[in-house]
Amino acid sequence: MTSEKQDLADSSGQSGFWKSQRENFQILAIALTLALFIRAFVAEPRFIPSDSMVPTLLVGDRLVVEKLSYRWHSPETGDIVVFDPPLQLQTQGYSKEQAFIKRIIGLPGQTVQVQQGKVYVDNQPLKEPYIAEPPAYEWGPRQVPEGQFFVMGDNRNNSNDSHIWGFLPKQNIIGRAWWRFWPFSRIGQF
Secondary structure (H helix, E strand, O other): OOOHHHHHHHHHHHHHHHHHHHHHHHHHHHHHHHHHHHHHHHEEEEOOOOOOOOOOOOOEEEEEOOOOHHHHOOOOOOOOEEEEOHHHHHOOOOOOOEEEEEEEEOOOOOOEEEOOOOOOOOEEOOOOOOOOOOOOOOEEEEEEEOOOOEEOOOOOOOOOOOHHOOOOEEEHEEEEEEEEOOOHHHHHHH
């Protein structure tokens, strides 16, 4: 092979290498952009740090929070939502970025009351097979203001929720707990 032909082979191989690297970089950039978009607007993983939602969620459970459904409809009774702490909690020292997870109990306009170990919504007792134990406190009756929700942890007697700090503004809701992916023995949709 002549020196000139060898130089052409080396340069074409090198340009092929750099072309391949540029394509890899473009694919990586697209994947990163897509991942950031999905996390910001579609879904994100979350970790359960406390036992306020026992027995439904245990400490260490990991789940996917979907963020799309509440763009088209409001949360419903029984939905498990992840939210940024409202101002009442921020003034108590909770970080604005420290997300909470609770179950929607009262919708805007409904009246909520906790009496003799039962939760009542509009004077009707809730059927709550998901709670750890009946609440050992009294609360209300109070009407849920427009644009807000009454939320409670399933571990009624060990949950920092609406019966302590008040109503949850809709704009604080990040999304709905949708799918538990860890541990594998408890994997599934809510």
